[in-house]
Amino acid sequence: MAIQPDQQDHTSIYRLATPRLSTRDQPGLRNLDILQFRNFEQTRLVFGPGLNLITGENASGKTSLLEAIYYLGRVRSFRTSGADEPVRYGQPGFRLVGQVATQTGQVVTVGIERGDGRYTVHMGGQNVRRLSDLAGNFPVQIFSSDTVSILNGGPRQRRHMLDWALFHVEQRYRDTWQRYTRSLRQRNAALRAHASRNEVGAWESDLLEAALEIDRCRRAYLEELSPYLDKEIDRLLPDSQLSLVYQQGWPEAGGLADALSAGFEKDRAYGYTRYGPHRADFRLQLDGHPVSAHCSRGQQKAILLGIMLAQVSYQQAISGTAGAFLLDDLTSELDEAHRGRVLTALRELNAQVFVTAIQGESIDLSVWDPGRLFHVEHGVIHEVV
Ligand SMILES: Nc1ncnc2c1ncn2[C@@H]1O[C@H](COP(=O)(O)OP(=O)(O)OP(=O)(O)O)[C@@H](O)[C@H]1O
Ligand SMILES: [Mg+2]
Incomplete structure (x- = not known):
């Protein structure tokens, strides 16, 4: 069945009365309707609040299901560059509708x-206009074979990881971040228009205020995350020390205002702003060695x-919800000992967990309580009771 927006009345789906949860109910994704997404034609799934194990052969649709869940929280995929749309081949569009129980019981x-x-x-x-507005309701994390590129790739993914976490724990961060992005766009447009130093400077007071606030929030967050990180690294890599060094995005000596002034001519030649929190990064070392070069x-x-x-643990402490944690192809990604430790951590956190595996015996x-088991075959999913 194709999506035909003008022939289907979606209003009724979105305007459902908001049922109240009993106190026993945990936050998380209750159910999901999938229409024309990857190899799924149409399916409705009801999930459990704890572990949801999804098994199936290669190419059955396991990663696609996780991708659909991730989409609901982030409106983007974890595996496409944007060029490869997850719309089912030959269809004009897809639709995903899920009911999410929030920590406030709605x-x-x-x-x-x-x-x-x-x-x-x-x-x-x-209607949601700003994607960051979605963040509070359905926080979702993915771990798959591609995820280590966060450590090895460019800084963008690491910044994204940091910012997304902050969206969940610091309400005003979203506004500040949006304010900064807007000012940055305006400054860059002025640079590209070869505006004078004074004209470009007109955009800078808002930009600087938001930039320093972003930097303060990020530093405070990393500081508060630190004991949680020590605990989890101790659990997963006992006897090793991880150090995380934050880089603010402009030279350590001098402030951002000076860096913008000193770098003006070059910025104008390049047509973009080279310093600011949009260039921040963090470096990781394990026992004194750079993680990307040294670690297996x-x-x-x-x-x-x-x-x-x-991050999930800290978010749980601050907001009361751990959110959903997606683990793709768990048995081939992690050995038994690490698998056990990760699942134990997630159980302790009361996270809702979606795990895929070709065969589920090892989990x-x-x-x-209650764990749920689903089996996928050629885009058709059944719950195994
Ligand atoms: N846009 C699309 N429309 C229809 N089918 C698609 C689309 N994109 C991918 N597929 C197909 O969906 C199927 C399921 O892919 P998916 O990656 O979800 O499988 P999987 O169960 O995770 O497999 P594996 O165990 O190999 O990781 C594949 O056969 C893939 O070619
Ligand atoms: Mg897969």
């Missing part, structure tokens, strides 16, 4: 529709999981 309906070359996002019956792939996975678990569902 159930919010979140819907994402892709069609006519654009996204429409609804939350609780309202297994150690890198453990470090990344340690950071993610620490003990019995310790999760």
Whole structure:
């Protein structure tokens, strides 16, 4: 069935009365309707609040299901560059609608529709214009074979990891971040228009104020994350010390205002602003050695999981919800000992967990109450009771 936006009345889906949860209910994704996403035609799934184990052969649709769940929280994929749309081949668009139980005991309906070359996002019956507004309701993390590129790739993914975490724990960060992005766009446009130093300077007071606030928030966050990180690294890589060094995005000596002034001519020649929190990064060392050059792939996975678990744990402490944690192809990505430690950590955090595996025997569902098992075959999913 194709999506035909003008023939389907979605209003009723988004305007569902908001049911109240009993206190026993945990936050998380309750159910998900998938329409024309990757190899799924149409399916409705009801998830458990604890572990949801998804098994199936290669190419059955396991990663695609995690991708659909991730989309609901972030309106982007974890595996495409943007060129490869997850719309089912031959269809004009896809639709995902999920009900998310929040930590305040409400159930919010979140819907994402892709069609006519654009996204429409609804939350609780309202159109969502800023994606950061989605962040508070359905925090979602993914760990898959590609995720270690966060450690080895360019700084953009590391910054994104930091900012996304801050969206969940610091309300005003979203506004500040949006203010900064806007000022930066304006300054860059002025640079490209070869504006004078004075004209470009006119955009800088707002930019500087937001930049320093972003920097303060990031530093405070990393400082507060530190004991959580120590705990998770100790769990996953006992006997090793991880150090994380934040780089603010402009020279340590002197302030950002000086860096912008001194770098003006070059900025104008390049057509963009070379200094600021949009160029921030963090460097990681394990026992004094740079992680990307020195650590094995297994150690890198453990470090990344340690950071993610620490973020979830801190977010849980601040906001009361651990959110959803997606682990793709868990049995081939991690050895048994690490698998056990990660799942134990997630159980302690009361996180909702989605795990995919070709075969599920090696994952003990019995310790999760109630764990749920799903099996996928050629884009068709059944719950195994
Ligand atoms: N846009 C699309 N439309 C339809 N099918 C697609 C689309 N994109 C990918 N597929 C197909 O969906 C199928 C499921 O892919 P997916 O990556 O979810 O499988 P998987 O179960 O995770 O497999 P593996 O165990 O190999 O990781 C594949 O056959 C893939 O070619
Ligand atoms: Mg897969």
